[in-house]
Amino acid sequence: MTEVVSVEIVRSPNEDQVALVVADLVRDRVASRLTAGDATLWGPAAQPEASIRLAWTALHETSRPLVAEIEALRAELLAEGVDRVVLAGMGGSSLAPEVITGTAGVPLVVLDTTDPGQVADALAGDLTRTVLVVSSKSGGTVETDSHRRIFEAAFAAEGVDAASRIVVVTDPGSPLETASREAGYRKVFLADPNVGGRYSALTAFGLVPSGLAGADVAGLLDDAAAVVPLVSADSPDNPAVVLAATFAVAHAHGAEKIVFADTGSGIKGLGDWAEQLIAESTGKDGTGLLPVVVEGPGAPGFVDARSDATTVAIGPATGSSSVAVEGSLGAQFLVWEYATALVGRVLDINPFDQPDVEAAKTAARSLLDAPTASVAAPAFVDGPIEVHASGGWLPADVKTVADALKLLVAAAPDHGYLSVQAYLDRLDDASFALVRPELAQRSHLQTTFGWGPRFLHSTGQYHKGGHQNGVFLQITGASETSLDVPGRPYDLGTLQTAQALGDGQVLAERGRPVLRLHLTDRVAGLAQLVEAIQEDGS
Template sequence: MTEVISVEIVRSPNEDQVATVVGDLVRDQAASKLTAGDATLWGPEAESEASIRLAWTTLHETSRPLVAEIEALRDELRAEGVDRVVLAGMGGSSLAPEVITGTAGVPLVVLDTTDPGQVAEALEGDLTRTVLVVSSKSGGTVETDSHRRIFEKAFADEGVDAASRIVVVTDPGSPLEAASREAGYRKVFLADPHVGGRYSALTAFGLVPAGLAGADIGALLDEAAAAAPLVSADSADNPAIVLAATFAVAHAHGAEKIVFADTGSGIKGFGDWAEQLIAESTGKNGTGLLPVVVEGAGAPGFVDARSDATTVAIGPATGSSSVAVEGSLGAQFLVWEYATALVGRVLEINPFDQPDVEAAKKAARSLLDAPAASSAQPAFVDGPIEVYPSEGWLSPDVKTVADAIKALVAAAPDHGYLSVQAYLDRIDDASFALTRAELAQRSHLQTTFGWGPRFLHSTGQYHKGGHQNGVFLQLTGASEVQLDVPGRPYDLSTLQLAQALGDGQVLAERGRPVLRLHLTDRVAGLAQLVEAIQEDGS
């Protein structure tokens, strides 16, 4: 019989210390107490939040009744000729369903963007065959609310009864629940309110869109159930305890980054889901673990492992990996959730709050209220790229994009990192993600890549609350598409830019260098950007 899930420590320079932390977690019965919902595991300051955030440990049991309900709705919709599922959700509301459907090989259109081109493309699909799943704990998420408003109007314009094509996933008693029932939307699924977004893969937030799209969500719960006894055991063989101890000890020795590569797991996009879980759970109080998702086992940052990182293979071990984790998707979800919560105990942080996420949202809202604040002049223009550095770090003598990127890299402290943040269309502009590997190879920094505003609900917490040694390259671009948000005084382009500027403002206020490159022509801008990155010495 194949193991449910396995963790192989390929190499660890601190085996004795890892064994000590493993022993401490076993002696303290941390795993079984976690399963039992013991909110005292993270200290008195975290107890209030933890007491309402631990229901995820038993979701493989408590989510079972959802399966038949979801499958019944899927059958109803398909009988009506509705077989195209579009998901409007951010963070945990989109990342888990995307992994589940990608791994199952079933189509799901995920909208976790404010790029007008990407949203317009989703609208171009056959709306007579489309159901929109709106996923938000409260309904106040600006991106998701915008998508709902846009699709509701589009359905009506197409002659489709919008209420019959909107399915909602939210928390009980939320403003979105009340508004959805009043609007007569097709169905409202209520998720467990005692589960935070990044731990919600096996709640209605993960299961509803994935199940409607055709994934076997019952089998996913079976996979998690098979792993549950392993992660609940107060044993040195508990894979979650081994992972937590390994990362905590590595962090104590300055290896604060976890580099993820898929080495043949068969799971699609798992690194993006784990990225949010780990970064948002641990990146606070000036500490934490930064996930760096790379393109494969031979990618820069993984193959040339550095002293400030632990390399994790999702799949079979490779010569470059420090740790290898193999198992089914449901088992991986549960093991990494347990490991993240347990490493929070060792690092003495609360893994269930996100104190710095709201800062960027507030800054973006203020910019939407005062559009003139978004009209700053570039420091210089280099072909199709306007260059906007935050104050205090870029010399006025710099006049090319290549030199500005070199200066940004040079501004990173020892063991720092480079974060590339692309507020663009992650479908049509997917080639921009290739800049991560180029920059990592040439900068010799661990380099992350995030699509904005998606990453704001993921690594955004770490960038502002974790180790303050990052430098930030923002990419924004002009759009040929204008898409108004019904009932709101702004369009998506305005919202997208406000989100970039707002987050950049918060990072700059924390003393971090930010370089925003605005592409007046996205195609020509990408070509020039790649050329600038590849220039010798960058």
Template sequence: MSQVISVEIVRTPNQEQVDTVIGDLVRDSAPSKLTAADPTLWGPAAESEASIRLAWTTLHETSRPLVAEITALREELLAEGVDRVVLAGMGGSSLAPEVITGTAGVPLVVLDTTDPGQVADALAGDLERTVLVVSSKSGGTVETDSHRRIFEEAFTAAGVDAASRIVVVTDPGSPLEAASREAGYRRVFLADPHVGGRYSALTAFGLVPAGLAGADVGALLDEAAAAAPLVAADSPDNPAVVLAATFAVAHAHGAEKVVFADTGSGISGFGDWAEQLIAESTGKDGTGLLPVVVEGPGAPGFVDAGSDATTVAIGPATGSSTLSVQGPLGAQFLVWEYATALVGRVLEINPFDQPDVEAAKKAARSLLDSPAASSASPAFTDGPIEVYPSEGWLSPDVKTVAEAIRALVAAAPAHGYLSVQAYLDRVDDSSFALVRPELARRAHLQTTFGWGPRFLHSTGQYHKGGHQNGVFLQLTGASETQLDVPGRPYDLSTLQLAQALGDGQVLAERGRPVLRLHLTDRVAGLAQLVEAIQEDGS
């Protein structure tokens, strides 16, 4: 197999069945039909959506003209002394640019949060040197709209012409396009409307912010172009076919979780991008694949993965990995997109819709309209932590955080999972991510960690639409910063809490146990949380 991108099956107990699925996909010409944008691959129910979502297979060609346009704008901005790029975007609008710039080693400030402290830190940078990239297919994404409003006001207050410092990426004909042109923003880039957000890495959504920050996006397209003939081939050596077949067979045997560890790929944060692609594409109709991104090949959940998980090394194979995928970032993007679309065919789901994402948004909007609904009393308080369980699963005899966490873990069904969701500052509060391996080690469950609200645009679909065997630990915290959203009747703290409560409400309505721990002091709360997790018996 060509080393442009390679997939190695390190071990599998069901190789004969994997070979059968590979043969089926090849015999059905699924890869070449996918490349030709055949919308019938996923059945009649998916055909309408698929017919407007398949332009991503040729982006390595169709996105080429963007490279010169991005380079020209970057040079203009640099000539004006503008060299700091801030990206306001959620889900597919932020995850790919973050991976691209992280891998390239160029700075990009990513705002995919409603935490007022994190947004305030971004505002505290030198606005004289800053350009804001606003990325949204419609412009209606509440987080991104809030960021745009806040920065526009801040630019003006600093004596900077706001319109000259805002660059927009959106779909043609969107409300954001019209508003941006009316406002006279510096540049409006129109993305291909026939590409969904999680498949948009090689569209303007991925390339514009990364290219303005200094990444070589032309080289990224070259990497994808080199892999394109491999993934389009109706061949058993097609790396995307091998991945799709392996995951589909594993899923059929109860291994619906896919654990990612970087083993020296040189790619920064790839698992976070793949997490959205796979979870949001497959997690629906009570089925799907749940990505679990771990800290490394020696992390809990990877070295001790059970029968419910497939382990994937992004980089060289390890003794614990089921699969190893090696290749440059552009090639990885394309291979995983093809693999995800193909596994959708095998699982008989539509990989291009997200039917359960809107439920949490509606619940959050309802809470914003009725703030009193957000003021429930805690079940109890333990030091700097207020404890709010959803109804029906936590005994009133539980009086400590350690006991509550143990009860949450015990509420998980066999082969279930634990999801930790931190509605906090993922820069200043980054240490909270350390609770994932601690919990996984003690819970003996596959454990995911997501920063809220960004995971709502990622694994949030799976939590509500996929296998209903998760239990959920929400972390919220008091903020010392208040940041109003201009033109809106709420501040960011209120929005952030409404998003946590709204998602928790929807999960509870689906019968899933939710435990929200609210930290009245984030520093002291983290210390107590770690102590509670490490308490004997937890």
């Protein structure tokens, strides 16, 4: 059989301990028990959740019937001149399809944002050629529900029969299934309810939008099937076992971060998908592994990683990498899912729950109830940047963005990290991602970058539930676009602000320093922000 995945440990200072953990996992037949759906692997407390979350190990077989359904619907749509696919989904509902279609080189418009400008751009496409895929396990995800409402109204305004252009992916028996059938939407695909969102790449959530966009989802399942014997084997050569042992031992020695760089894998965006999988699965009970996705093997945080991080090359090994993982996309999905579930066992956590995700959602909802009272006056204004600080950590005499950034970095404890969270348009404002390497290089902290609110469905769990050593930089910006949400008493801009403020409030309540920079002019604000970061000593 052609090798579909390989894991190379380039260097490990704890090889003997890794070998012991591997031996324990092999002796306890953990890999084969996982494949068999053994919910006892993570202890009694996790068993109720695990018992309804392990169907992902068989998706290479159980998802096969979907392929013909997807191909048939795609053919129907193309015959009607509908060849533009827009996906409304958050977390696992959008991250996996984005990787699949990006790697396949087929177009997919992904809406995992509440930025009114980005949503307006998606609406500006040719709606007469557009199908909207609404992906949500329950339908209650506020972002996805807002997108559905907005597009339904836009279709109608364009003279397009909205029901014929909306395809739904949801769990059986969900409120969204009921509402979709009552509305007469084009098709409702039912996903396996015994698979959590971050393990759902090979369910209908990953396959339907990808297949409708033109990706070879049958080939993806083939690649996953080819690696099943390898990841199921109770063998020291099992790549998932080796990865789990390596990360667990590194964590025990203080390396609680995993830095990902693509070194020529040919896979587009795997690090972003793995970020959610690992952070949301392990970041709880004050422990866990924090993924840090960097721009490439020469980026700050990868080449200068300290002892608190393990560097992972997605693709061929480099001189800076500790671990290298190569293989096809379908195989990589399964290897990382198995490795994450297994490292949960070693770290003594439940890799299938997300106990801290709801807090930010609750805070955002409460702020939506009183939007005019939500935004406090800034601590100070520096040009086009209004500066807000949560948690009482910023002295009143600070009056520049540069000084505020220096103090935020200084507030990080030993082995801490800096999280940059941009509640902006991740397409038109993509250049804001440049602040990650700039800050990482100057702060000497492992630095993550997330687009809000999508990171709330990813690393958001870790920030609240994992190691409490992060400091947080939020970036928000004024928008020239206003977009109402039909049937709701708020527009997207208000929702976006509430999400940023709500998450910042929760982090501050947990004792974490939060600095929010609101840009009254996004272009000028970015220029000033970069200048402030580059000041000596920042």
